[in-house]
Amino acid sequence: MRYCMKNLPKAYNPQEVEEKIYKKWEESGYFNPDICVSKGVCKADAKPFSMVLPPPNVTGTLHIGHAVMLALEDVMIRYHRMKGDKTLWLPGTDHAAIATQSKVESILYKEEKKTRHDLGREEFLQRVKKFAQKSHDTIVDQCKKMGASLDWSREAFTLDEKREHAVRIAFKHMYEAGLIYQGNRIVNWDPELQTTVSDDELVYEQTTDALYFFQYGPFVIATARPETKFGDKYVVMHPDDERYKKYKHGEQLNLEWINGPITATIIKDSVIDMEFGSGVMTITPWHDVTDFEIAQRHGLEKQQIIDYDGKLLPVAGEFSGMHIDEARPKIVEKLQSKGLVVKVDHTYTHNIAHNDRGGGRIEPQIKKQWFIDVHKEFEQDGKNVTLKTLLHDAVSSGDITILPKRFEKTYFHWINNLRDWCISRQIWYGHQIPVWYRGSEVFCGTQAPKGDGWTQDSDTLDTWFSSGLWTFSTLGWPEQTNDLQTFHPTDVLETGYDIIFFWVARMILMTRFLLKKNPFHHVYLHGLVRDEQGRKMSKSLGNIIDPLDVID
Numbered sequence: 001m002r003y004c005m006k007n008l009p010k011a012y013n014p015q016e017v018e019e020k021i022y023k024k025w026e027e028s029g030y031f032n033p034d035i036c037v038s039k040g041v042c043k044a045d046a047k048p049f050s051m052v053l054p055p056p057n058v059t060g061t062l063h064i065g066h067a068v069m070l071a072l073e074d075v076m077i078r079y080h081r082m083k084g085d086k087t088l089w090l091p092g093t094d095h096a097a098i099a100t101q102s103k104v105e106s107i108l109y110k111e112e113k114k115t116r117h118d119l120g121r122e123e124f125l126q127r128v129k130k131f132a133q134k135s136h137d138t139i140v141d142q143c144k145k146m147g148a149s150l151d152w153s154r155e156a157f158t159l160d161e162k163r164e165h166a167v168r169i170a171f172k173h174m175y176e177a178g179l180i181y182q183g184n185r186i187v188n189w190d191p192e193l194q195t196t197v198s199d200d201e202l203v204y205e206q207t208t209d210a211l212y213f214f215q216y217g218p219f220v221i222a223t224a225r226p227e228t229k230f231g232d233k234y235v236v237m238h239p240d241d242e243r244y245k246k247y248k249h250g251e252q253l254n255l256e257w258i259n260g261p262i263t264a265t266i267i268k269d270s271v272i273d274m275e276f277g278s279g280v281m282t283i284t285p286w287h288d289v290t291d292f293e294i295a296q297r298h299g300l301e302k303q304q305i306i307d308y309d310g311k312l313l314p315v316a317g318e319f320s321g322m323h324i325d326e327a328r329p330k331i332v333e334k335l336q337s338k339g340l341v342v343k344v345d346h347t348y349t350h351n352i353a354h355n356d357r358g359g360g361r362i363e364p365q366i367k368k369q370w371f372i373d374v375h376k377e378f379e380q381d382g383k384n385v386t387l388k389t390l391l392h393d394a395v396s397s398g399d400i401t402i403l404p405k406r407f408e409k410t411y412f413h414w415i416n417n418l419r420d421w422c423i424s425r426q427i428w429y430g431h432q433i434p435v436w437y438r439g440s441e442v443f444c445g446t447q448a449p450k451g452d453g454w455t456q457d458s459d460t461l462d463t464w465f466s467s468g469l470w471t472f473s474t475l476g477w478p479e480q481t482n483d484l485q486t487f488h489p490t491d492v493l494e495t496g497y498d499i500i501f502f503w504v505a506r507m508i509l510m511t512r513f514l515l516k517k518n519p520f521h522h523v524y525l526h527g528l529v530r531d532e533q534g535r536k537m538s539k540s541l542g543n544i545i546d547p548l549d550v551i552d
Helices: 002-007 014-028 033-038 064-082 097-112 121-145 161-176 226-231 289-298 314-319 324-337 387-396 407-416 463-467 482-487 497-514 547-551
Strands: 048-052 086-090 180-190 195-197 202-216 219-223 234-237 252-257 260-268 280-282 341-355 363-372 378-380 383-385 401-403 435-438 441-444 490-496 520-526
Touching (some): 064 547, 202 226, 226 314, 497 520
Antiparallel strands (some): 252 260
C-alpha cells in the first residue's frame, strides 16, 4: 500500500492515461456485441439491448450539451453490457443539409468572395464533403476522448451509400402508396438561402413594427406589411359580424387602391377574428398561410406579389424591382397622398419567422414542391389509417413511452396541428430526389431509368427524411439483416427535448409506415445546457463550450 501511495501522482492527469485506456477498450472489441458473444462475455441467446446515437451534425464540433447526451447514454449502455445483455450502441453523424451547406457557403464567400454558383454544383459539393469529413473526424475524436463506448465497427452517416439506398427505397414506397405527392402549396421560403424550410425549422423573433390602418373602400383594414397589398382584391369578414350584415358573400365593390381603382369581392369566412381591428381584412393568398387557406376554401385567385429574392414584381407598378424593405415606406407615403392612411400604431408587437439553420427571414411563397400527405388514408393490417393516426396511436397505446411524461402533451399537440410535410429543398447538398423527367413522363425509382433524355429532379430531400430512417437504416434495412432482426426496435431513444418534432416524431412516422413497427420502446428526453443568458448552445451565437477544453 505504501508503494502504491508513493507512486500515485498528486494530481490526476487525464492526458497521460485516458487515451491509453480507451485504446485498450477498443482493442478488446467489447463495444461490439458480436465479439462479446464470441468471447463469452455474453451468451448468444442473451437479451439484446440497443440504442442509436442521435447523430451529431457535421457542421463543426460537439459542445457541452452533447457531453450530457453521451454521458447519459454511456451509463445505460455500460449497465446493460455489464449485466451480460447483448448490447449495441450504434454511432453515426448527420449531413444536416441546410446547416452544412450554409456554413460552407459562408466560408466560401468570406474567404474567396464567391458563391456556390461560381463553382458549379460538382465542385461545390466536393468542398462540402471535405468540410463534412473534417468535422466528422473531429466529432469522432471528441466522442472517444469522452470515453463513449460506441461500436465504431457499425458507424453510419446519413448520406453514405447504404443510407442513400435506404432513402430511395423509402421514397419509392411512399410515392407508390400515394403518400408523397408534388403540388403547388404555400411554403416557408428563405430568400437568403433560396430554399424552402419546414414548419418545424422556423424560429420566431418578437419584433415591434408599425401597424398601418388603411381605408379600403368603406372598410378600415390593418396590416404590418403594406408591400403585399397590391394584389388584395378580396375583403373578408365573419358571417356573424352584425356590423357588416348588409354585405353579401360574393358582392363586389369598386374602390380606390394603391395603383388606382380596383374591384373588390366580399368573402364571408368564420376564420376571421371579429375582435381584432375592425373585424375586416384583405387577403394576400400567395404570401400568407391563413390567406392561402381562405383562398383554397373559396376557390379564389392567387397572385404573386414578391419574387424569390424579396423584390416586388410588376404588379407593384412604379415599385416594381424594389426590395420590400425599401418599398414599404414609399408605399405608405403614396397611400398617405391619396388620403387612405387612417392611422399608424408604432407599438405593434408580433413574431417574425426566421430559418433556424440559415437565419434568413421567411417569406411565404406558393411553390411546386414535394410533400408527404399526413392526412391521406391507406390500409395497414386491415385498417384504414393515416400517418397522423399512426403517430398518435404509437404513444396513446402505450407502445412508446415518453419521459418526462409531460412531453406527451407536447407531442400530441404537435400531431393535432400537423400539416403536410414539405420534403423538398432547393439546395445542392443532400439526398437528391429520386424522380426523373422526360417530357411529360415521370419516373420514380432507386436508379436512373434506362434510355436517353431523362433529367433528375434538382431538389434535395429534407434532412429529417433520411434521419427518420435512422433506427433501421443503420441496421441494414431494406435488407433483412441479422442486426435488424436482433436489435430493432431499439430499446431507448435518448435525446434533447427540443427535437421531439424534428426527429422523434419523424422516426415514428417513417418506421410505422415502412416496417409496421415502432422504432423504439422508450423516449428519454434530457434538458438543454444553456449559457448564462439562458440561450441554447449555438455555433452562430458563438456560445459553444467544447468538452475537450473542459477536459484539458
